[in-house]
Amino acid sequence: MEQTLLEVSHLNKIYKRKGGPDFSAVKDVSFTLAQGETLGIVGESGSGKTTVAKMVAGMLPATSGSLVLNGQAMESRRSKDMKRNIQYIFQDPVSSLNPRLKIKDILAEPLKLYFNLRGEALNSRINELLDDVGIPQSYRDRYPKELSGGQCQRIGIARALAAEPSIMVCDEPTSALDMTIQSQILELLQELQRSRGFSYIFIAHGLEVIYTISNRVLVMKQGEVVETGATAQVFHSPEHPYTQTLIQSIPKIELPYFEY
Numbered sequence: 001m002e003q004t005l006l007e008v009s010h011l012n013k014i015y016k017r018k019g020g021p022d023f024s025a026v027k028d029v030s031f032t033l034a035q036g037e038t039l040g041i042v043g044e045s046g047s048g049k050t051t052v053a054k055m056v057a058g059m060l061p062a063t064s065g066s067l068v069l070n071g072q073a074m075e076s077r078r079s080k081d082m083k084r085n086i087q088y089i090f091q092d093p094v095s096s097l098n099p100r101l102k103i104k105d106i107l108a109e110p111l112k113l114y115f116n117l118r119g120e121a122l123n124s125r126i127n128e129l130l131d132d133v134g135i136p137q138s139y140r141d142r143y144p145k146e147l148s149g150g151q152c153q154r155i156g157i158a159r160a161l162a163a164e165p166s167i168m169v170c171d172e173p174t175s176a177l178d179m180t181i182q183s184q185i186l187e188l189l190q191e192l193q194r195s196r197g198f199s200y201i202f203i204a205h206g207l208e209v210i211y212t213i214s215n216r217v218l219v220m221k222q223g224e225v226v227e228t229g230a231t232a233q234v235f236h237s238p239e240h241p242y243t244q245t246l247i248q249s250i251p252k253i254e255l256p257y258f259e260y
């Protein structure tokens with residue numbers, strides 16, 4: 001059994017809405033994430049996937065519940081090292097990069113913040129990161145708008161890698177990209193996982209993506225976890241009627257090896 005890296009217990013999120021009733025977006029969500037594992041989160045739009053992901057990444061405060069990383073409780077004000085350790089890959093690669101910064105400066109930010117790199121050490125680390133994600137070093141001086149969507153997502157991945165995290169939270173990282181680019185980005189993420197051993201929390205609308213890359217799956221509906229288990233088990237013998245409906249909606253043509 002792999003070592004547990006993250007323990008999420010009884011997580012809740014209530015959004016306060018001005019002039020309307022409060023909205024309970026995440027209800028009593030618990031799960032664990034092991035080192036080197038990919039946990040896929042699936043569920044219809046509005047089921048609370050992004051809210052869970054943002055609470056895990058410390059981008060949104062939880063209303064209640066606990067998050068324990070490497071045996072240490074993560075308080076609402078996280079230490080710099082805890083922030084470094086969980087990085088987020090965004091759905092929209094272009095808008096997630098500061099348009100006023102050159103690629104080298106986007107990558108320099110986490111390197112300066114977390115590792116205090118300067119000068120030549122900083123420069124060569126930026127080049128290494130560009131190599132790691134398959135972007136030519138000559139792109140250092142370009143701005144995000146001079147890159148394609150897929151290239152921007154590679155920079156988003158390099159920026160996350162720069163922090164040397166143990167967990168990457170990927171919130172639909174390929175859904176804004178063309179099909180061929182999607183599979184290239186997925187391959188890159190898988191290759192990086194193999195070489196660095198980090199863990200992913202992976203949200204995707206396309207269930208075939210989740211099927212391909214996840215070890216375990218969490219199925220969410222209206223803020224709750226309705227089913228969780230090993231990917232093959234959940235996809236081949238779903239127990240909850242909601243999961244059964246989700247799985248049946250996958251076009252057979254895309255998963256010819258699928259048994260219903």
Ligand SMILES: Nc1ncnc2c1ncn2[C@@H]1O[C@H](COP(=O)(O)OP(=O)(O)OP(=O)(O)O)[C@@H](O)[C@H]1O
Nearest residue numbers: 015017023025043044045046047048049050051052
């Ligand atoms: N800041 C907010 N204030 C109020 N309600 C919100 C806020 N953010 C999200 N919600 C609501 O919380 C619910 C869960 O949203 P969330 O974005 O987590 O769902 P999701 O499963 O990620 O959806 P999608 O697949 O469309 O991205 C939705 O009903 C959404 O409208």
